[in-house]
Amino acid sequence: MNVKDELQDTTEKLRKQREELSVKMHLASMEVRDEWEEIEEKWEEFTAKSKQFYKEVEPSLGEIRTALSLLGSELEAGYQKIKSALKHSREKPTNPQIPRCGLAVRLLFSFGRAVAEMYFPPGRQRTDR
Numbered sequence: 001m002n003v004k005d006e007l008q009d010t011t012e013k014l015r016k017q018r019e020e021l022s023v024k025m026h027l028a029s030m031e032v033r034d035e036w037e038e039i040e041e042k043w044e045e046f047t048a049k050s051k052q053f054y055k056e057v058e059p060s061l062g063e064i065r066t067a068l069s070l071l072g073s074e075l076e077a078g079y080q081k082i083k084s085a086l087k088h089s090r091e092k093p094t095n096p097q098i099p100r101c102g103l104a105v106r107l108l109f110s111f112g113r114a115v116a117e118m119y120f121p122p123g124r125q126r127t128d129r
Contacts, residue, residue: 004058007050018043 025036 004054007053011047011050014043014046 021036025033028036
């Protein structure tokens with residue numbers, strides 16, 4: 001299941017729970033209604049951020065796939081080089097030249113940090129704990 005499907009699945013489950021509770025709210029006490037209002041604000045924030053997430057991140061998914069593919073290719077080449085070096089040497093393995101994975105890792109890390117800061121700005125306390 002990809003990220004988009006997971007988020008859509010979560011959104012659908014939450015929407016169903018919200019609808020079921022909405023019907024029962026007329027019987028609730030004032031304390032429960034206050035809690036409902038707080039949760040409704042969070043629902044609005046969740047749905048707005050979900051839409052914003054797709055709008056801003058979806059165009060970058062191709063770049064992420066490319067970076068992961070590059071990283072995978074670099075790892076595969078490195079593993080083959082090590083395997084070859086071990087196969088041709090009965091001695092203690094030397095330090096084979098392993099392709100650097102730096103660019104792909106930096107791209108993925110930078111993208112992840114940018115997304116995290118966009119949705120959880122520095123200094124803002126997380127509410128999921």
